[in-house]
Amino acid sequence: MSSDEVLLSASGVSKRFNVGSRGLLGGRLQLSAVDNVSLEIKKGETLGLVGESGCGKSSLARCLTRLYDVDEGTITFDGRDITNLGRRQMQPLRSEMQMIFQDPYGSLNPRRRVGSIIGDALAIHGNRGKGTRRQQVQELMEIVGLNPEHYNRYPADFSGGQRQRIGIARALALKPKLIVCDEPVSALDVSIQAQVINLLQDLQREFDLTYLFISHDLSVVQHISDRIAVMYLGRIVESGPVEEVFTASSHPYTRALLSAKPIADPRAAEQRDRIVLAGDLPSPISPPSGCRFHPRCPKAEQDCVTVVPTLEILRGAGPDAQRVECLHPLEADQDLSSFTPSIADTIIGADAAATGSREVAS
Amino acid sequence: MVLLHVTDLNVSFDTDDGVVKAVRGISFDVDRGKTLGIVGESGSGKSVSTQTLAGLTRGARVSGSAQFDGLDLIKASPSQRRSVLGRKIGMIFQDPLTSLHPAYRVGAQIVETIRAHDRSISKRAARLRAIELLGMVGIPFPSERVDEFPHQFSGGMRQRVMIAMAMALDPTLLIADEPTTALDVTVQAQVLELMRKVQAEFGTAIILITHDLGVIADVADDVAVMYAGTIVERAPRDEIFYQPHHPYTEGLLDSMPGRVERGQPLRPVKGSPPSLIDLPPGCPFAPRCPYRFDRCDQEVPVLQTVFGDEQHQSACFLPTEIEERKALREQLVEKGGIR
Numbered sequence: 030m031s032s033d034e035v036l037l038s039a040s041g042v043s044k045r046f047n048v049g050s051r052g053l054l055g056g057r058l059q060l061s062a063v064d065n066v067s068l069e070i071k072k073g074e075t076l077g078l079v080g081e082s083g084c085g086k087s088s089l090a091r092c093l094t095r096l097y098d099v100d101e102g103t104i105t106f107d108g109r110d111i112t113n114l115g116r117r118q119m120q121p122l123r124s125e126m127q128m129i130f131q132d133p134y135g136s137l138n139p140r141r142r143v144g145s146i147i148g149d150a151l152a153i154h155g156n157r158g159k160g161t162r163r164q165q166v167q168e169l170m171e172i173v174g175l176n177p178e179h180y181n182r183y184p185a186d187f188s189g190g191q192r193q194r195i196g197i198a199r200a201l202a203l204k205p206k207l208i209v210c211d212e213p214v215s216a217l218d219v220s221i222q223a224q225v226i227n228l229l230q231d232l233q234r235e236f237d238l239t240y241l242f243i244s245h246d247l248s249v250v251q252h253i254s255d256r257i258a259v260m261y262l263g264r265i266v267e268s269g270p271v272e273e274v275f276t277a278s279s280h281p282y283t284r285a286l287l288s289a290k291p292i293a294d295p296r297a298a299e300q301r302d303r304i305v306l307a308g309d310l311p312s313p314i315s316p317p318s319g320c321r322f323h324p325r326c327p328k329a330e331q332d333c334v335t336v337v338p339t340l341e342i343l344r345g346a347g348p349d350a351q352r353v354e355c356l357h358p359l360e361a362d363q364d365l366s367s368f369t370p371s372i373a374d375t376i377i378g379a380d381a382a383a384t385g386s387r388e389v390a391s
Numbered sequence: 392m393v394l395l396h397v398t399d400l401n402v403s404f405d406t407d408d409g410v411v412k413a414v415r416g417i418s419f420d421v422d423r424g425k426t427l428g429i430v431g432e433s434g435s436g437k438s439v440s441t442q443t444l445a446g447l448t449r450g451a452r453v454s455g456s457a458q459f460d461g462l463d464l465i466k467a468s469p470s471q472r473r474s475v476l477g478r479k480i481g482m483i484f485q486d487p488l489t490s491l492h493p494a495y496r497v498g499a500q501i502v503e504t505i506r507a508h509d510r511s512i513s514k515r516a517a518r519l520r521a522i523e524l525l526g527m528v529g530i531p532f533p534s535e536r537v538d539e540f541p542h543q544f545s546g547g548m549r550q551r552v553m554i555a556m557a558m559a560l561d562p563t564l565l566i567a568d569e570p571t572t573a574l575d576v577t578v579q580a581q582v583l584e585l586m587r588k589v590q591a592e593f594g595t596a597i598i599l600i601t602h603d604l605g606v607i608a609d610v611a612d613d614v615a616v617m618y619a620g621t622i623v624e625r626a627p628r629d630e631i632f633y634q635p636h637h638p639y640t641e642g643l644l645d646s647m648p649g650r651v652e653r654g655q656p657l658r659p660v661k662g663s664p665p666s667l668i669d670l671p672p673g674c675p676f677a678p679r680c681p682y683r684f685d686r687c688d689q690e691v692p693v694l695q696t697v698f699g700d701e702q703h704q705s706a707c708f709l710p711t712e713i714e715e716r717k718a719l720r721e722q723l724v725e726k727g728g729i730r
């Protein structure tokens with residue numbers, strides 16, 4: 030279970046990418062992928078990170094694990110400031126922060142046998158366990174639910190769910206403290222997805238692992254996370270314990286996102302109000318002024334266009350506080366669909382009103 | 392009223408490894424103005440079965456029939472099929488990037504679709520129709536964006552363009568293969584909303600293929616559950632969700648996060664689907680089925696009416712009487728067979 034000890038913390042982290050040299054004066058365009066993000070991950074917990082495609086989840090994860098250099102802010106891991114550590118200094122820490130990716134096919138070398146894929150990870154770390162390397166690998170295979178006799182097989186001989194288990198075994202081999210799971214079950218069918226989620230949770234208990242769990246599937250995140258952080262266009266707009274954010278979200282974007290979550294229960298699905306957001310995610314190259322959500326926000330007011338909101342505590346304290354980045358947060362009992370957008374310059378054709386910002390499913 | 396009547400459709404592929412029996416004797420109906428959801432694991436034959444209707448499975452061995460509007464799509468000549476496809480049957484594919492040509496303007500592609508079926512429509516009229524369609528699917532400033540290229544549109548917009556193209560000739564049937572799988576939930580909500588709107592307005596029948604039960608819950612009237620190339624259960628939507636008969640359907644529902652308390656483990660279906668080259672002799676689900684008994688390994692179950700409801704059919708040997716079936720599940724849960 031999670032303690033109150035913080036394993037990783039980020040403060041004011043920003044990451045920008047140079048994207049081509051365009052513009053009238055030939056100036057370089059910059060894309061703001063992560064903007065002034067602060068968060069904490071407690072030892073033994075699962076922090077869920079959600080948000081639309083391109084909002085910066087993977088970029089943030091890569092900043093936190095120092096696969097990317099950050100442009101601003103500081104990152105502390107296990108009590109140590111790692112913001113400016115060089116490649117060599119990071120090396121010993123690498124094994125403590127592992128990543129599991131979405132694509133179990135692409136992240137495994139197809140020409141190597143499973144035994145070597147997992148064994149290499151052990152070699153990097155230096156043998157610390159008992160027995161031969163083969164025995165250790167087979168033990169890991171058993172832990173993740175693979176048949177140890179398949180030691181000599183190639184990734185192609187395994188199903189998608191099994192390949193994801195190989196990726197998990199490889200990460201575990203290094204005895205990490207933190208595992209960043211970047212959409213680890215998104216490519217898997219539900220029946221297989223459930224197997225992998227259970228495995229991740231069992232391993233967490235057994236080895237006292239801390240997870241940063243990235244997913245666009247809100248039901249999965251709700252199930253596995255202790256706390257969640259919601260990202261929109263490079264910023265964390267709301268965070269807090271998962272129950273509170275799911276039942277009493279106060280950021281208009283969180284509300285809209287949750288209302289779009291598919292529910293595999295037709296009667297429940299029919300009963301809820303659905304907020305269909307107008308327009309698309311704006312470009313992070315020239316993000317909107319003020320609150321980055323204002324062009325799509327049904328609740329936006331005049332000040333939202335100019336004032337940049339910051340992440341403030343709404344209730345609670347410490348890492349378990351619910352925080353929101355909004356000038357006019359919703360009350361728990363307030364209904365977002367009752368607001369008429371006044372600022373949202375969402376550009377939709379008259380005929381397209383049905384896909385407009387406040388469509389409520391009947 | 393039945394619009395599409397598919398009977399005993401079989402599709403197989405000869406490969407170096409052997410014959411892949413991708414679709415094995417499926418039958419289903421689609422009613423006018425209704426949505427049939429087809430759900431099932433990856434590789435269960437969802438795409439192959441509908442692509443075969445459109446004549447898109449080249450090199451496959453196909454048998455069976457598919458009656459649509461007085462024409463058997465399986466036996467039809469390529470030219471007969473062409474007269475129906477695009478005009479009376481619109482299709483949307485999973486990946487909007489591969490379905491729109493990157494080098495041509497969006498509007499030109501819609502105009503081409505319209506005129507391919509009816510040369511008597513002038514370019515000008517077709518362009519106006521394209522703008523109208525783009526507006527209908529919620530593309531902002533359609534009269535300006537009609538001249539943009541696909542890469543200038545977001546993923547959600549491209550998928551909406553695909554719907555616009557599929558709807559260009561007012562088809563009576565729309566086949567949508569995972570139309571929202573590549574999209575974010577917020578955009579998915581927009582696209583599903585749009586499909587609902589189109590159906591309400593034009594009475595279009597829809598076949599919606601997905602592996603997402605949440606999408607099925609949202610838009611399907613009837614559901615067919617596919618497993619290893621066969622339909623294992625078929626029923627109106629609510630029956631599937633609240634009174635499933637087939638253990639695979641039950642397993643799919645049980646594996647959903649949200650079906651258990653947080654902190655409890657999920658209830659996956661154990662194992663993985665069989666190879667379509669080398670199928671088990673009896674029930675294809677037997678190796679993974681928690682209810683499996685002797686008969687399951689010897690005989691292949693076929694669809695039969697269950698729970699006294701003509702519309703509800705399941706291919707499984709378990710009791711077809713509702714209380715008996717429920718009692719079996721309870722026993723299994725107690726024994727820890729479903730944890």
Ligand SMILES: Nc1ncnc2c1ncn2[C@@H]1O[C@H](COP(=O)(O)OP(=O)(O)OP(=O)(O)O)[C@@H](O)[C@H]1O
Pocket residue numbers: 046047048060061062080081082083084085086087088089245313
């Ligand atoms: N190396 C890079 N160079 C330039 N731009 C990048 C780079 N990596 C990411 N981006 C951009 O940064 C933004 C955030 O991307 P990121 O991959 O972090 O998003 P994400 O939330 O992980 O999305 P997804 O859910 O699709 O994985 C996007 O606009 C993306 O195009």
Ligand SMILES: Nc1ncnc2c1ncn2[C@@H]1O[C@H](COP(=O)(O)OP(=O)(O)OP(=O)(O)O)[C@@H](O)[C@H]1O
Pocket residue numbers: 404406411413431432433434435436437438439440602667
């Ligand atoms: N041209 C082909 N040659 C050989 N096998 C094929 C061919 N096309 C499809 N298959 C096989 O037929 C089976 C059914 O494939 P299909 O694409 O219909 O699955 P699906 O249910 O749509 O899966 P997904 O959810 O992954 O899209 C798969 O095992 C696939 O590998």
Ligand code: SF4
Pocket residue numbers: 280281282320321322323324326327328329330333338354355356357358
């Ligand atoms: S700050 Fe304004 S625009 Fe931003 S989310 Fe809050 S109300 Fe909406």
Ligand code: SF4
Pocket residue numbers: 637638639674675676677678680681682683684687692706707708709
């Ligand atoms: S026929 Fe037997 S093995 Fe197949 S689903 Fe029914 S109980 Fe399970």
Ligand SMILES: [Mg+2]
Pocket residue numbers: 086087088211
């Ligand atoms: Mg990502």
Ligand SMILES: [Mg+2]
Pocket residue numbers: 437438439568
């Ligand atoms: Mg498919």
